[in-house]
Amino acid sequence: MTDTAQGSPAPTTLPLAARSDFVDRLRSGSEYVVIPLIAVAISAVLFSMFLLVLGKDPVEFFSLLWRGGFGTAFSWQNSLLRAAPLILTALCVALPARAGLVIIGGEGALVLGGLFAAMIALPLKNALPPVVLMPLMAIMAMAAGGFWIGLVGIMRHARGVNETIASLLMSYIAIAIMNFLVEGPLRDPASANKPSTGPIGEGNMVTAIPGTDVHWGLAAGIILAVILWIVIDRTTYGFALRVTGGNARAAKAQGLPVGTLMVSCCAIAGACAGLAGYFEVAAIHGKANASLIAGYGFTGILVAFLARHNPIVIVPVAILFGGIAAAGGLIQRRMGLPDASVLLFQSLIFVVLLISETLYGRLRIFQPRTEAERT
Amino acid sequence: MSENAALLTVLFAMIGGAIRVSTPFIFVSLGECLTEKSGRINLGLEGTLVFGAMAAYAISFLSGSPWLGVFVAGCCGALLGAVHGWVCKLPRVNDVAIGIALMTFGLGLAFFFGKPYIQPAAPRLPSIPLADWTGNASLATALKVNPLFFVGIALAVFLSWAFRNTRTGLILRTTGDSAAAARAMGVSVDRVRLLATTAGGFLAGVGGSFLSLYYPGSWSEGLSSGQGLMAVALVIFARWDPMRCLFASMMFGAAGAIGPALQSIGITQGYYFFNAAPYVVTLFIMIASSSTKGALASAPGELAVTR
Known part of the structure; x- marks a missing residue:
């Protein structure tokens, strides 16, 4: 990914240029981390709303999800299996x-x-x-x-x-x-x-x-x-x-x-x-x-x-x-809840994640900065 | 049992089976055909089918009216189709992947809400006895035909006519063949595809209601054996022609009926191979009809799977 090539003139002060390269790389690299995380968070919110409509407690759902998946040594082993x-x-x-x-x-x-x-x-x-x-x-x-x-x-x-x-x-x-x-x-x-x-x-x-x-x-x-x-x-x-x-x-x-x-x-x-x-x-x-x-x-x-x-x-x-x-x-x-509730949650993540594909390259924060922003 | 009588039993069972098994195929493949004609593929119809089956069974059980169940199943299917149609218009979103995701989502919804309806018995759709007058018991059983089968045939004829002879059909085909040309005509490509996917979802939902309300006639999580996905292959085989979709569905139905038909006279050996017959047939048909040299003949030009 050559996201730092902005056609800028040769940097006179190398440390500063190296630092902004790093910032730019961080900005564009984090896109691939932040957007999926946002997608997972949105799915969690949507699923919570779904549970609320059904009269179930989303907090309980997610704490049980945590406990059943990663809360104890036993559940860790279960998850890893x-x-x-x-x-x-x-x-x-x-x-x-x-x-x-x-x-x-x-x-x-x-x-x-x-x-x-x-x-x-x-x-x-x-x-x-x-x-x-x-x-x-x-x-x-x-x-x-x-x-x-x-x-x-x-x-x-x-x-x-x-x-x-x-x-x-x-x-x-x-x-x-x-x-x-x-x-x-x-x-x-x-x-x-x-x-x-x-x-x-x-x-x-x-x-x-x-x-x-x-x-x-x-x-x-x-x-x-x-x-x-x-x-x-x-x-x-x-x-x-x-x-x-x-x-x-x-x-x-x-x-x-x-x-x-x-x-x-x-x-x-x-x-x-x-x-x-x-x-x-x-x-x-x-x-x-x-x-x-x-x-x-x-x-x-x-x-x-x-x-x-x-x-x-x-x-x-x-x-x-x-x-x-x-x-x-x-x-x-x-x-x-039916055992299919985790399947539903998983597939909801899948759908929201694929929809979030549309965000790549469109959010300003993840783009290399312009010359004006650099200085 | 004499040789002839056994053969006749198998034949009748196959005809009856073909009619019963093919009906959901007819609806799903026509829905998929409609969607693909607009230039988009919806791989999620398997999920739509199963969700439709669950919704139809639940509504039929709660309201006592199976036909209301069929309608609600269609509406649920249309809703899933609309989600697909809306999501796919966003840039960078892949319609094949979204289809797979919505398939699992539809299955998840169906299994989630369908849990309480596995046990109770819901009123089923009535059938029309066409061969009671012959006095032949196995023929009479074979030709108890569900009205939805005839609706499916009528729909295939109608779609085939509408694609060719109506303005809407022309707009749909143009959108599928060249989005640029459709835009030049002043047509909103996204809206046409949204409507086509929604209508396709409606048909798949109705197909699902047949599964749970007529044959096999109950709701369970293993109800569908991939009919919704096979329909995608079926449409390719039928070269995007509604009438050929109809005939291909009947053929699939017959292939799927071989196993149970042989079982009815006591041949159980190789049951699973006969069960797999439709998949093998589909695969060979795809191998025979695909081509490495560009898109398939008569394929909508905008379709992702054939490019």
Whole structure:
């Protein structure tokens, strides 16, 4: 961002110029922080008004939201447990978004990843030691998710199929495949009420990060977020991706391999969501079943948009949304509100946030100062 | 059961199923078609559909009149559509993203307010028995047709005629093909799109009311299986033509009816694959009909998804 280039004459007093550069950079940089915060605040106000109309106490709602999400060590762990898959599914949206693709099929990639992790574990759980099998499961999950979303990229590039709708259809197909296999060929006869695959085996479960109840999926998500941030912001691959996202035709004219870029970034994105499925199976459920369809793929879309598709920002936003989701149960019990109230609040944030996009570049305070203001 | 009778049962079940399953598709796809003709895409119709279904069920339960429920569902849908239409006119706001957001918002509203209505039974819409005189039980069941199905057909015919032959239709198409040309005609592009999105939302809401008040005929959170989103693909498949939307909806309905129809004669193996049939069909149709070389033929020129 070269926001300080105002065509001003060469500065005579360097310290002063450096300082005003800093102020300008602060002003334009804070735009990306302040506007989303304003959007979240407006959503909170709107939701409070909504609660008041229903005769509920908004103060109680938000204090319970805080307590259920972040108030105690227990609720923190609960929030972080939910944040782990959210980081990964949000990455599934964010990476293609940088290449100009709106992919909303993370749910399907997650489900398929979890399913394939269980599928590879079932026949091999007694043959291979966990040291070999666990990475194998993770790789299978990533390959399955990557293949699934990669297919969307291929369809987009080769046939011009709209990737948003295609990824969503693929998501429904993935869920159907899982339901079919889990209720048919892979069904464990012992799972009476809730059809599931057989257990992957106690020894193959992902353990908790020492000192917490949170599994290693959170660490994996954070590490992947950092890696992808470096890839997007600091590598030629990421630069090519961003150019493609800015203007695919121009990127092609520049000789960039647009097709390879699109398909590969979709595949990486799908692998992230597939990995989320692996951790759901290997750290939480211990088997693949319909519990995988928990809506993480869809909340991930929201997280990615709120983080403006920046992988680093996804981490805190995912934790915030994990906290909001974790508080749902408490709010339901204490206030008698439906559990969907947190979903409603989340989606309200989403709507207001997207509306707030219109403010970028329009508020005077965030613009580089004019010459008159500088002196 | 003999081979022939079983086949006949499946056939009748499929015809009946196609009529029942296709009706919400007809309404949502016509609504989406109307919106997209004006040059804007509303991906939020899934949320509108589910919210409409909830509103219709609640109103029908509270008032005892299912038709009032249908109307209120339409109004709720129109409201969500109007929000979409109004928000999208702001600069830098992406209509695809707003659609996704309003989809989750509609779902959130429906689940929030719909909680008390999962248990009680609301009065359902009546149906017209078309084949009672044949004396064939399975045919009679298959051809109990809801009046909304005929309303949908009439609407498709009307829209198809109106797009071609009325001044309003011309303004709508111009707005969708070239905003600059519409402005030159003195038309307010934003207002046309706002009205088109609102009307589209109304139709999607009515489609939702069919789900909760006729088939499957009750309100639950898993009521819709993505009909609102598939309608978007369906409109692309139908190349923005209301009559083709109608036929495509019937085809989708038939595809969606295969699974339950086979189940009715005891074939349950592969049930989930038949359930997924409409999605697979849509995907293949999109692959077959899309093109990398510019926009699709007959697509509104201003539409984001085809550019």
